[in-house]
């Protein structure tokens with residue numbers, strides 16, 4: 544058999560999360576790997592899995608462990624792996640600096656070193672497009688790096704540290720905000736969808752900070768999975784690739800889709816007023832306003848959901864996620880989901896409803 548016909552063994556770190564689980568499903572459905580193993584510190588039963596995902600976990604090996612500890616990581620890597628995909632990280636906002644260090648840069652360096660020891664031929668490290676300097680010009684891979692949160696500082700540090708690891712063949716993926724079936728609180732778009740539903744329920748117009756032009760570029764999870772697979776065999780070690788669709792999503796275009804879907808009105812208070820109010824006060828006000836009706840709305844259908852409308856301060860700043868995702872196209876990649884639109888929002892909501900994470904019917908109180 545020619546070497547090209549031999550399918551690789553793939554270890555997916557953080558494989559219970561949105562991205563890791565989706566990549567595992569993709570590899571299985573497309574029959575791309577000889578063996579797939581998932582590692583996560585949390586057990587799959589803690590996640591709202593669809594029937595298809597539950598079936599996935601019967602077909603792959605699952606290993607449980609905290610990858611921030613070298614001896615645990617070594618045990619979780621037992622065997623030899625052609626490809627290691629690191630999608631394990633702390634993705635919740637408002638954690639301490641120490642937590643981000645432990646669960647992003649320390650974890651990533653430990654896993655990259657362990658991968659070398661276990662024969663890894665290609666290590667794929669997930670990073671974020673939020674490591675770039677906020678800009679209205681789409682950031683390319685060589686654009687200025689200037690993260691504004693501790694979380695994203697740790698990604699940058701991790702990128703720099705794994706570049707020093709001898710014998711590591713690796714690729715960095717910096718993605719715009721990811722959305723699609725299976726998304727959870729790790730995706731910045733999700734609380735905004737939940738807030739859209741709340742405004743339908745309370746029958747008020749949705750008011751937003753800043754302006755409609757605030758850049759909020761995104762990429763669909765299907766394209767993230769396809770791109771990850773391509774990068775297991777293409778690109779040179781040390782390469783960085785952005786992922787972002789062609790839709791150039793902004794706060795305005797996202798609200799347009801939410802408005803059409805939920806039948807709500809919206810407006811922006813503008814930069815001047817946002818500065819005057821202050822992001823922290825705006826956060827307190829909006830979260831207080833949203834959490835109670837969301838709880839009431841879910842209670843109507845007896846839903847005990849883990850998703851939340853809560854918007855952390857980091858997600859309410861005027862940081863612009865503006866990303867040029869075209870470099871990967873030179874490797875032959877084509878985005879198959881060009882933009883976020885009404886059909887894509889429907890796909891996301893239907894998936895959340897199926898997982899009993901989102902109410903099926905949203906009545907209007909007024």
Ligand SMILES: NC(=O)c1ccc[n+]([C@@H]2O[C@H](COP(=O)([O-])OP(=O)(O)OC[C@H]3O[C@@H](n4cnc5c(N)ncnc54)[C@H](O)[C@@H]3O)[C@@H](O)[C@H]2O)c1
Nearest residue numbers: 557559560561562584609610631632634669720721729730
């Ligand atoms: N979701 C997005 O919109 C988005 C955008 C840009 C970048 N990314 C990056 O993609 C990667 C995956 O994101 P995601 O959306 O799947 O997040 P997620 O929170 O859904 O999944 C992360 C997984 O990592 C696991 N994990 C965390 N710490 C661990 C540890 N110490 N040991 C073992 N497992 C651990 C968690 O249990 C979780 O299952 C992250 O690096 C994230 O920053 C995601």
